[in-house]
Amino acid sequence: MSEKFSVLARLKSFNFAFKGLWHVVRHEHNFRVHLFAALLVIALSAYVNLTINEWLWVISAIAMVLVAELFNSSIEKLVDLVSPAFNPKAGIVKDIAAAAVLITAVAAAIIGILIFYPYFF
């Protein structure tokens, strides 16, 4: 049977999500690097006064990278939990999660170049 809707329970879920976010901000260097880059890009976007459409692309690209980084960190933690010892399969799982971040970062870089190039050259 499904539970009754509770505003308090929903607020607690938000709290768990922020707890996870705060954990990666404090402990994951790669996430901090991407977050710092995102803040720089947002500042640059405000400086050159992007159009609404350009803002949509920039925000989507930033979110895509940060979300991939969060899933990557989560998968790393899960792998460490279920396979603390060396295991080639565990390594592949982590490598694939890292590859997902790489793809999003390359796509975000291309989006950034296409959007900002006309403002500077």
Ligand SMILES: Nc1ncnc2c1ncn2[C@@H]1O[C@H](COP(=O)(O)OP(=O)(O)OP(=O)(O)O)[C@@H](O)[C@H]1O
């Ligand atoms: N249990 C394991 N068994 C086999 N190989 C592993 C294992 N854990 C990690 N590896 C290999 O080492 C690489 C780095 O794993 P690690 O957990 O140290 O990530 P990381 O370097 O902390 O990543 P990031 O820098 O993104 O936080 C993995 O991509 C994988 O190739």
